[in-house]
Amino acid sequence: MATFSSTVSTQVPKIGQGGGDRPPHIRDGGGDGGRGDGFPDYGRRLRRARLGLAVAIAPIVMLFVSFTSAYIVRQGLPTFDERSSTYVREWIPVNLPLALLLINTGLLLASSITAEMARRQITRQAALAPVRSIPGVSLGQETGFPWLAVTLVLGGGFLTGQWMAWRELADRGFYLATSASSSFVYLLTATHAIHLAGGILVLLYAAGTSLLHKPVEARRVVVDVTAWYWHFMFLLWVYVFALLWFLR
C-alpha cells in the first residue's frame, strides 16, 4: 500500500523561550500564563479580580444583613416602661423626603448605566489594543464619550443628594439620636454612602491611571471590577431605600 508520508519538518517559532534546553519559564501564579513571554495574562488577572470582588461583596452584605436584623427586631421590640409597669412599643416612623430620595435613586441608576457603558467601552479598547500595537496599523483616534467622567459626576451628584436629604431630615426634626427609627435611617444611608464613596475613589484612580498612560488592559481590569461594584452599590441602595420606606 502506498503511503504518503511527509517528511516535512516544520519549524514552529518559539516565542520568548530563550536559554536553549531549559524548560520554559511559565509564571502562572502572577497571572503570567498564556503567551509565556513575560507578558502579563490580563485575562487571568481579570478573572481573579472579579473573583476577589465577589468574595469582597460577602462581608458588605453581612454588614447590611446585621443592620437589617437589628432594625427589624428593634422595630418590634417592646421596652419595659416602669411608669405603667408594662411593655410598650414606641416606634416613630421617620418622615422621609421621598421625592428627594427618588431623584437620588434616579441619579444612581443613571450612573450605573454610564458605568456599564464605561466598562464596555474600555473592554472594546482593551480588545483592540493588540491590533493597535501592530506596527503600521492605524485605527484612528479613539475619542469615545467620557462615560467614566459622567459616572463620577453622577455618583458625586448622588452623594450630594444624600447630604441634602440628611439636611432635610434634620429640618423635619429627625436627627441621628432623635429616635430609634431615625438612628437607623442615618446609619443605613451613611454606611451605604461611605461604601459608594470608596467606589468613587477607585474610579478616580482609574481615571488618573489613564492620564498616567498605564496599559489599557490593566486599566480595563480596574474599571471592569469597579463597574460591577458600582452596580452592586446601586442594588444595595435600592434595598436600603425599600427597607426604610416599606418597613418604616
Added chain:
Amino acid sequence: MVAQDAHAHAAPQGFVRKYIFSLDHKVIGLQYFFLALAAVFVGMFLSLLMRVHMIWPTAVLPLVGEIKPETYLQLLTMHGTIMVFFVLTTAPQSGFGNYFLPIQIGAPDMAFPVLNMLSFWTTFVAFVVILAAFFVTGGAPLHGWTGYAPLSALPSAGPGEQLGADLWITSIAIFCVASLMGALNFITTTLDLRAKGMTMFRMPLTCWAWFITAILGLLAFGVLLSAGILLLLDRNLGTSFYVPLVVVNGQVMGHKGGSPLLWQHLFWFFGHPEVYIAILPGMGVASQLLSTFARKPIFGYKAMVYAIMAIAILGFVVWGHHMFMSGMSPYSAFAFSIMTMCIGVPSAIKTFNWLGTLLHARIRFQTPMLYAIGFVSLFVSGGLSGPFLAQPVLDIPLHDTAFVVGHFHLIMGVAAIFGMFAGTYYWVPKMFGRMMNETWGRVHFVLTLVGTYCIFMPMHYLGMAGQPRRYSQFTELAYLQHLLPLNQFITYAAIVTIGAQFIFVINLFWSIFKGPKASDNPWEATTLEWTTATPPPHDNFGGHTPVVYHGPYEFSVPGAPKDYVMQTDPAGVAAH
C-alpha cells in the same frame, strides 16, 4: 531572553521594600507571626498579674504597684482582647497561613500581594491602638473582652469606660477590616492559584483549614464591625441601639428603648465563629503533623474535610449558647442547645480520625509531633466540658463561673497554642533553614502540657463549686473561702508555666541564628513546601511551577521505594 515582568513578582530591592513594606507573603507571614509573639507575651504578663492579684488582693507588685479592683478588670479585658484577636486570630491563620498556603498549593504568592501587605499593617495599627488604651486618662476599659452593653456603652459606668473603651472599639473595628482583607486574599488564592494537579481534594488539611477559616472570618467580621459601629454611636452620639432607660450613680442617662441583648446577639454571631477561627488552623496543623510523624495517611481525609465544613456551617447557628441566661427566649435556648450538641459530632469525628491515624503506625517523636499529640489530648479535655455548657439546664449553675474559663482556655488558650507551637517547631527549619533544639523542645513541651493542665483543669472544680468568673478577689463570699488553696495552686502553676515559655522563645531565637542547618526536607514530609529550597526563594519555586500527582498523605505506600511519596513525585501511587 525572558522579558522581565513589571508585575509584583520581581524580587524587591532595598531594606524597606524587602522587610517592612514587603509584598512577599512569606515576609508578611513572619511579620504577623512576630506580632502575635509580642502580643502573647503582653497577654501572658497581664494574666500573671491577674492570677497574683486573685490570691494576694492587697499585694503591691513591683513595676505595677497596687492593683485596685478596677485595674484587675482592665487587665482581664485587655488580656482577653489581645489574646483572642492578636494571638489566636493572627498567628495560626495570618502567620502560618500567609507563609505556607501559597507554597502548599504551588502558587508563587497570594492573589493580591498589595492587599496582603496592607492587611498586615492595618493589623499592626489596630494593635497600637489597643495598647494605647492603657495609657490614656482612665486607662483601659473594664468591660471584659465580650464588652456587654450597657456597661460598655456608658462612659460613666466605670473607670476606663471613657476614651479607653472608645480606643478598644476602634482597635477592634480596624482589626475587622484587616481580617476581611486577609480573608479575601486567602479565599481567592485557594480558589484561583492552585498549581496543575492540585485539586481541592489533594490539598493538605492545613490548606483546607486556612480556606474554611477565611470563609468564617469573611462572614463573621462584618457583623462584629456592625456591632462596634452601633456601640460607638451609642457611646458618643446619643443613639440608643443597646441602652434602655438607665440610671447610673443616681443620674438618669439620656438613652431610651435600646436592647442590651442586641449587642449580645451581634457579638456572639461573630464570637462563636471566631472561636472556630481560632481552632481550625490548629486542627489542620495537627492533622498534617500526626500523619507525617506517624508515617501513615491521615485516617479518613474526606471525612476530615467534611468535618471542617460541618464545624464551620454549624458554627454559625449556635451563638445563642452563650446567652442561655441572658433573658433570651427559653425556646430559642432549646434550639441553640440542640445545634450545639450537633457541632460536637464533627469534632468527635476529627478526634476519632486522629486516633485512627496513630493506629498501626510507626510514630516518630520529634518535637512537632509531641505538640500535635498534646493538641489531641487538650482538644479532648476542653471539648468534653462543652456538652455540660451546651445544656441550658446545666448552664444554670455553670454559666459565668470558672468552669467556662477552664473550658475555653483548654481549647483556645492551650490546644490552639499547641497548634502554634507545633507549627513553629515544624516550619522553622523551612523558614529559616535551622533546626530548633530537640532537647529544649521536649522540656518545654512537658512543662507546658503538665503546667497548663494544672492551671485549667482545676478551674472546672472551682466552677462546679460556684466560683464566679471576673471576680478580682474572693474575700466577700463565705462559700468561696474553701476554694482559696486551689486558686493558689493554679497561680503557682501559672507562674511556673509562664516561666517555661521563655525556654521556647530562647530556643526559637537562638535556633534561628545559631541552630544546626536544616536540609530541605528534614521531616521527610510530602507537601510542596518541602520540595523547594530552604528558605524558599522569592517566587517560592525558583522559576518553575510544580505539578502535583497525588494527595498529601502518601506515607508507607506498599511497594514504594521510601516510606513517603512527595506530592510532586510523578512515579508511584495510583491516582486518587
Added chain:
Amino acid sequence: MGLALLVIIWLITFFSTYFFAAKTWWLPNGVSTAAPWIDSQFGLTYLLMGIVFVAAQGALGWLVWKYRDRPGAGPVRYSHGNTTLEALWTGLTAILFIGLNLMGSHVWASERFAPAQAGAVPVEVTGMQFAWYFRYPGPDGKYGRTEASLMDPSAGSEGAVGLDSADPAAKDDVVTGTMYLPVNREVDLSLRAVDVIHSFFVPSFRFKQDAVPGLDIHMHFTPTQIGEYEIACAELCGLGHYKMHGMVHVVSQEDFDKWLAAREAEK
C-alpha cells in the same frame, strides 16, 4: 518518648478524674425543688463524658506508646480510612450527644417554659451597681410604680429602687437589702436592673438569671430547706462586681409572715 507520653497522659487523666470522682470540690448542697433534677442530669452528663474522657485519653496514651517507631516494630498499615467505621462512630456520637441533651430538656422546660403557679410568693429583685434590693408588693399584691428620676441610692432601699410614694400601690411595698423567703413555697421572681446587666445567682438553689436593664424577667423556683444562702452577681457589672453579694434567708412560713409584718410596721 512514647512511654513518657503514655505515663504523662495517663497520670493527667488519672488525677483529673480522681478529683471529679472524689468530689473534692463540688457543687454546693442543692436546696430547691429543681436541684435534684439538675444534679441528676449533671451526674449523667458527667458520667458519660467521664467515660469518653478516660477512653479517649487512655487510647491516645496507649496508641503513642504501642505504635512508636522502634527496631522490630511492625509495618505501617497503609490505609486511607474506613467509611463504615466513620458512619458508625458519627451516628453513635450524634445519638449520645443529642440524646443527652433531650434527656435534660424536660427539666429546662419545667423551669423556664411555664410561669409561676398561682399562690407563689411574689418578690422583685433589682440589681444595681453594686447591691441587690428586694421588693415585696405587700397585702395588695401589686408592685407600686418606680421612676428612674426618683432613684437615689443614698436615700435607703426605697430610694434606691426609685419607689414613687405618690402611687397608692406603693404604700405597702416593702423594700429591703436582704431577701427573706418562706420554705417550700414557690417564689414568683421579677428580675430588674437599673444600670447595667447583673445576674442573680444563688448556687444553693441552682438558680441563675441575668437581670437586664429594660426588661422585667419573670422566673420561679422553690426553696426546700431553711437556712441562709449567699447570692453572687454572675455578670460583670463594673469595679464592684466581686462584692455585689446578698443573702437569702429561707425561714418557716410563720417566721416569714412575722418578718414581713415587722417591715410593714416600720414604714
